[in-house]
Amino acid sequence: MVLSEQRAYFYKGGRLAGVSPVSTGMPGHRTPTGNFRISEKKYSHRSNLYGHYVSRTGYVLRSNVDVRRHRRPPGAVFRGASMDFMMRINGPITMHAGRVPGYPASHGCIRLPWHMAKIFYQNATVGTRVTVVH
Known part of the structure; x- marks a missing residue:
């Protein structure tokens, strides 16, 4: 996840398997950076x-x-x-389907377009590493 690009990159077996636009935390609700792991998944949240x-x-x-x-x-x-296709990465911070206007607009979560959230959800398991950088 690259915040400055508002893009998520999905790797499978060390190879780039997909790229998606995202919408991350707006001013006052920043998306935390660091290395995390998916700790919970829920299809309809x-x-x-x-x-x-x-x-x-x-x-x-x-x-x-x-x-x-x-x-x-x-x-x-x-x-x-x-928050369909919810994948929790850090306390209240999750990746999920939502509106992706092309700029940071969330309350700290990482929103993906619905079709991409579904693909990420289907291919990531609990324990999958998620890296968020500026």
């Missing part, structure tokens, strides 16, 4: 910090909330942001 407050019938009452900063409106429930 939802954030427990970021998402939307919705009515009991599913109507969005407030979008793009951080449950630590935004109060829940009366009668609302929290629906976490979708």
Whole structure:
């Protein structure tokens, strides 16, 4: 993972097997650098910090909330942001499918386009090394 390029490089058997655009942490939510290992994988995951407050019938009452900063409106429930093909690399930091606008826009996670997240997920196992550099 090269933050300055907003690109992920996937190696298999020491050979480059794939390259994908990514979106990493925006200002104030940096993606940590270093050597990590995938510690958990989950096909269909939802954030427990970021998402939307919705009515009991599913109507969005407030979008793009951080449950630590935004109060829940009366009668609302929290629906976490979708994080399909989640691969945890460092505490709350994960690689997952998401919007990739071409610049850092996440809360620290590494977002991949849906089709590339699926490929990475299918080919990486728990224990796979992930290196993040500037």
